[in-house]
Amino acid sequence: MKEFYVRDAVQFENKNITTYFVVASKQVKPRKTGEPYIALTLADRSGHIDAKIWDNVAEVVDTFEQDDFVKVKGLINKYNQRFQLTVHKLRKCDESEIDYADYLPKTTKDIEELWRTLGEFVASFQNPHLKRLVELFMADPQLVQAYKTAPAAKTLHHAYIGGLLDHVVSLSKSCDLVCRNYPQIDRDLLLTGAFLHDIGKIHELAYARAFSYTTRGQLLGHMIIELEMLQEKLQQVPDFPAELKTLVEHLIISHHGQYDFGSPKLPMFPEALMLHYLDDLDSKMESMRAHFEREQDMDSPWTSYNGSLARPLLNTKKFLEKGLSASREAEARKSAAVADNGNTSPEPAVVQDVEAQPESAAAQPAEKEPEPSPLEALERKFASHKVTPVAGTGKSSF
Numbered sequence: 016m017k018e019f020y021v022r023d024a025v026q027f028e029n030k031n032i033t034t035y036f037v038v039a040s041k042q043v044k045p046r047k048t049g050e051p052y053i054a055l056t057l058a059d060r061s062g063h064i065d066a067k068i069w070d071n072v073a074e075v076v077d078t079f080e081q082d083d084f085v086k087v088k089g090l091i092n093k094y095n096q097r098f099q100l101t102v103h104k105l106r107k108c109d110e111s112e113i114d115y116a117d118y119l120p121k122t123t124k125d126i127e128e129l130w131r132t133l134g135e136f137v138a139s140f141q142n143p144h145l146k147r148l149v150e151l152f153m154a155d156p157q158l159v160q161a162y163k164t165a166p167a168a169k170t171l172h173h174a175y176i177g178g179l180l181d182h183v184v185s186l187s188k189s190c191d192l193v194c195r196n197y198p199q200i201d202r203d204l205l206l207t208g209a210f211l212h213d214i215g216k217i218h219e220l221a222y223a224r225a226f227s228y229t230t231r232g233q234l235l236g237h238m239i240i241e242l243e244m245l246q247e248k249l250q251q252v253p254d255f256p257a258e259l260k261t262l263v264e265h266l267i268i269s270h271h272g273q274y275d276f277g278s279p280k281l282p283m284f285p286e287a288l289m290l291h292y293l294d295d296l297d298s299k300m301e302s303m304r305a306h307f308e309r310e311q312d313m314d315s316p317w318t319s320y321n322g323s324l325a326r327p328l329l330n331t332k333k334f335l336e337k338g339l340s341a342s343r344e345a346e347a348r349k350s351a352a353v354a355d356n357g358n359t360s361p362e363p364a365v366v367q368d369v370e371a372q373p374e375s376a377a378a379q380p381a382e383k384e385p386e387p388s389p390l391e392a393l394e395r396k397f398a399s400h401k402v403t404p405v406a407g408t409g410k411s412s413f
Contacts, residue, residue, distance in 0.1 A: 017034060017035050017059065017114070017117045018034060019032045019033075019034035020034075020059050020060070020061040020062075020117075021057075021058070021059055021061045021062040021063060021064045021098075021309075022061035022062060022309050023061075024064065024091050024098040025098070025310065025312055025313055026312065027091045028091055028092065028093065028098070029090070029091070029092055030090070030091055031088065031089065031090050031091075031103075032088070032089065032090075032091055032100075033086070033087070033088045034086070034087065035059075035084060035085070035086050035087075035108060035112070035113070035117070036057035036058060036059055036064075036084070036085055036087060036118075037057070037058050037059070037082065037083070037084050037085075037118045037224050037225045038055060038056075038057060038058075038079060038080070038081050038082060038083050038084075038085055038225070039055075039056040039057065039058040039063060039081070039225040039226070039227065040054075040055065040056040040081060040227075041053065041054075041055055041079075041080065041081045042054045042055075043072070043076060050072075051072050051073075051076075052067055052068060052069050052072060053067070053068040053072055053075070053076060053102075054066075054067060055067070055068070055102070057085075057087070057100065058118065058225050058226075059117055059118050060116070060117055060118055060119055060120040060121070060175075061120065061309070062120075062309055064098055064099065064100055065094075065097070065098075065099045065100070066087070066089065066099065066100040066101070066102050067099065067100075067101055067102065068102045068105065069101070070103075075105055078105075078106070078107055079105065079106075079107040081227070082223075082224045082225055082227070083107050083108075084107070084108040084110075084112070084113050084118070084224070085105050085106065085107055085108060086105070086106050086108050086112070087100070087102050087104065087105045088102070088103050088104040088105075089101050089102040089103050089104070090103070095320075096319050096320055097319055097320065098319075115224075118224065118225065119175070119176050119222065119224075119225075119226075120174070120175035120176065121175055121176040121177055122175055122176065122177035122178060122180075122181050124177070124181060126163050126177050126180065129163075129177070129180050129181060129184045130159075130163060130180065132184050132187075133153075133180070133183065133184055133187065133210070134153065136187050136191065136206055137149045137150060137153065137206075137210070140203045140206070140207075141203055142201075142203040142204070144252065144254075144255050144256060144259055145203045145204065145207045145259070145263075146203070147252055147255075148207070148248060148249070148252055148255065148263075149207055149210050149211075151248045151251055151252070152210070152211075152214070152244075152248060158214075158217070161217035162179060162180055162214065162217060163177065163180050164176055164177065164222070165178070165179040165180075165216050165217045165220060165222060166178040166179060166216070166220060166222055166226055167179045167181070167182040167183075167213060167216060167298075168216070168220075168298075169220060169226045169227065169228065171298065171302060171323045172297075172298035172299070172301045172302045172305075172323070173298070173301050174226055174305075176222065179213060179214075179216050179217070182213065182297060182298070182301070183209060183210060183213065185297050185301075186209045186212075186293060186294055186297045187206055187209045187210070189293045189296070189297060190202075190205045190206055190209050190289070190290070190293055191206070193289065193293065194289070197285070197289075199285060200285055200286060200289060201286055204259075204262060204263075204266070204286045205286045205289060205290060207263060207266070208263070208266035208267070208270065208286060208287070208290040209290065209293075209294075211241060211245065211263065211266070211267055212241075212266065212267060212270045212290060212294060213237060213241075214237075214241055214244060215236075215237030215238065215239075215240035215241035215244065216237050218231060218232065218237075218240050219231070219232030219235075219236065219237040219240060220232060236277065238267055238268050238270075238271075238277070238278075238279075241267050242264060242267060242268070245260075245263065245264065245267070262284070262286075265280065265282075265283065265284070265287055266286065266287050266290055268280055269281060269282040269283065269287050269291065270282075270287070270290050270291050270294055271291070272291035272292070272295060299324065302321065302323050302324060303321075303324070303328055306318050306321050306328055307328070307330050315333075316329055316330045316331075316333035316334035316337060317329055317330075318330065
């Protein structure tokens, strides 16, 4: 039973692991010394990891091929901020050792519910030609099964079983919502573009063991395949307007939005431009979501480098939670300090003695009384010698 998954790499950094993978890619490359090494991409349902075989290359190189299941033993480490596996031992596995559910990631959403949601959008079409066209695709049993199963991409976004349908339903919801704000947009035309823009992925990608490109997918690409699929269905709708066909074709070939991204034409009408931007938005949002999920056990709010977006990503939820946690800790320390100060008896107030008061306040001399006049001085003198009679004796007290 498989116990280690790619998503667990952060917990096993600089440790040896023994586990099973499917070989997503295999290349023999030369070292600077000229000696060969094997560069691998190993995969399971949680993601991909780069792997290198440096030793005993001649002995192992012909024992396995791409899409084989292998058991490996090796060291997990980091190189350029990305996890990689240095393989020490490798052998091809028997089918009896493998549970396919361990290797192909699958949407957690209800596939049939997603398909019903897509059907509800098509049922709401007002344009009978576009409605008939899309219904023909949805009535093809083999196509329906592939549409429900295929990934939307090999690695960049919605790279899991059911990813194509998940992506198209999400994109259709965005198209339906945004076109309400732009009344000039032809909603049926926009939603037709959403349904068809990646339908060729069912033939471009192989997804029986690992996600890879078919030979036809490598040589033609999904947009050329989609034009062929469109032409085949249009033969069953002989009255389909030629002008409308041209618009649908343009939606398909321009939805990547730029020449550098594989579009032979740039979007040249509103529905085509909106399809490109909403498709690009949905794929980038999923790429971010999946990256955060893969690294949910990491302490840092910053992720490793995201190859498809060409940047590291900030997990704002982790970032805010860390800040809030730090604020709470600081507040707790402050409250503890206040509590400690409250438990300490205050020192008694010092009562200053009068003698300790400054001379300016306590020892300041009283103001002198004015000098008495000669008459007042004489009266005071006689008063101090006045004889007080003693009652009933007629004699003085002296």
